[in-house]
Amino acid sequence: MSRAEQPSHRADQRPSAIDQPSRRTVLAAAVVAAVAGGSGAAVADTTDTAGRETAPARPVDHRSWTTYADWRTGTVRGTRAVAGTRPGLVIGTPAGTADYTDPHTGTTAAWEYATWTSPVHRLSVPSTEAIVSWNASTPAGTWLQAELKGTYSDGTDTPWYVMGRWAAGDQDIKRTSVDDQSDGRSTVWTDTLAIDDASTGLRLTSYRIRLTLHRRPGTKRTPTVWRVGAMGSDVPDRFTVPASVPGLAQELSVPRYSQEIHTGQYPEYDNGGEAWCSPTSSQMIIEYWGGRLTREQLAWVNPAYADPQVCHAARYTYDHQYAGCGNWPFNAAYAATFKDLQGVVTRLTSLTDLETLIAAGIPAITSQSFLKEELTGAGYGTSGHLMTVIGFTADGDVIANDPASPSNAAVRRVYLRREFENIWLRTKRYNASGKVVSGTGGVCYLYFPARPSARQHKALAAVGVR
Incomplete structure (x- = not known):
């Protein structure tokens, strides 16, 4: 503050x-x-141009994947769903190994990885902004990356934008957002993907989320993701x-x-x-x-x-x-x-x-x-x-x-x-x-x-x- x-x-x-x-x-x-x-608060009514009552519409669309059935959808490369009281996504058989150079320590290390890509979610609110959030456990020697790829209202796509590289601890990587991500039409500002000029009418109409789970080679430890989702919005200016x-x-x-x-x-x-x-x-x-x-x-x-x-x-x-x-x-x-x-x-x-x-x-x-x-x-x-x-x-x-x-x-x-x-x-x-x-x-x-x-x-x- x-x-x-x-x-x-x-x-x-x-x-x-x-x-x-x-x-x-x-x-x-x-x-x-x-x-x-039980709260006693009122619900706002809206009407159409003829004065007829219509259902309220929120300028916000929030979608999360949380259930075992959710984790079994989408595209999988090395991840698997786990059931239980808190269903999640874990590394099964890694898809491969890749190097990551931590920009905040300069350290380069090899990591096994596996990915899960959500189905396309069509936004109920064509949006000027999107924010991804997730809930996960990352034991020592593991971390995750969350990305979002949107589709614009003209049918073209954004790049895959990194929305966060995250671990609960700070001993393996330094959790970080990623600067300098833009395609000239939208930009990631720390944790928020925003249309650069909403006055053009350009909007995000849908998106996919990709999770990449990482672990040190040779270990059986894995991140477990319980929830991932995104909020898209077009709030009145x-x-x-x-x-x-x-x-x-x-x-x-x-x-x-x-x-x-x-x-x-x-x-x-x-x-x-x-x-x-x-x-x-x-x-x-x-x-x-x-x-x-x-x-x-x-x-x-x-x-x-x-x-x-x-x-x-x-x-x-x-x-x-x-x-x-x-x-x-x-x-x-x-x-x-x-x-x-x-x-x-x-x-x-x-x-x-x-x-x-x-x-x-x-x-x-x-x-x-x-x-x-x-x-x-x-x-x-x-x-x-x-x-x-x-x-x-x-x-x-x-x-x-x-x-x-x-x-x-x-x-x-x-x-x-x-x-x-x-x-x-x-x-x-x-x-x-x-x-x-x-x-x-x-x-x-x-x-x-x-x-x-x-x-x-x-x-x-x-x-x-x-």
Whole structure:
């Protein structure tokens, strides 16, 4: 999180084509999702040009592969599906061996590999952006690469874009995004594939995902992937968003951690705690769901530091190319390394969506940027910041665990509903210099049980996550 709008802070600040005025000029309908039973929140109706009621349409398409049947689809080269309570994809008989030179260490090593390529997924929303996320286990000596190849609305294809090279640990490779990926029509910005000029009408209409699983030659160890998917979206290009109607008064009991008490600690991970909003928020929700780190896992942290689990989260979400802890899919993947948790990156369309989730006991991590005067009570402005939404007051205002607080005790904040909704959902804003820059358009991390309850499953489905 950037305490002031200074480009040197990189918690959630990434260069993006959104910063160009031409970004996303074709509007999609902004809607709210149906709320899981019991929250009392309203469902927005839409009408056609004749005034007839039609079904709401979300400007977001989220598709994941998670089941044994899913893993048996697509194209396989050396991988195999495994059944069980948490079906997954593993290396069976490797397809071959290839060298990988780690750009952050200069080390070249040989790795056995196997691949799985998803079937083509046709997007229900022709999209200007796509974000891939995954959940996996990578024992020592293993890692994975996730790629996406899209088809444009004119029938041509993107290249295979690398959306992340990832391992849960950092002893084998340095987890990394890959810069300088573009075909002149779309570009990968850290973790987000974006159409370069949406005003042309060009969109992504479908995609495939390719997973490449790696292991050291001679070992029988393998990554296990439990979930992979992508969120495609065409969010309305806007400085302000429609106001939703409050429909829920509820607060979840989520641990409170401040990133600020870690300022100066482990500066090799994005300059220390000042920029750790994303891993700090992740750790809060991980522990809400019961995730705990062992004494052995935390042994590397200076014992004089409070809340060593926050330092651990920063280290193990760190993207060595982005040089920060704010890589969205890396945070979701980190959360899923905890027993019986899964995580996705998606976009939501209103605070009604968040009410749907809170009513089912699911907190959410939201990404936003704003000037100091745009969020009453925050006391700072930021070019990119993550915080955890844990509930709503009787007036409908947002209760958030904001890690940009001077102490753990000060983390719980109440922010005005209208202000919060606008800074989170808009796609454009003015920075402190008066320049038009990007907003995240409702980006959200969702962490939830590997086997959700019926109520949780219904709430997730209502916001487009299955």
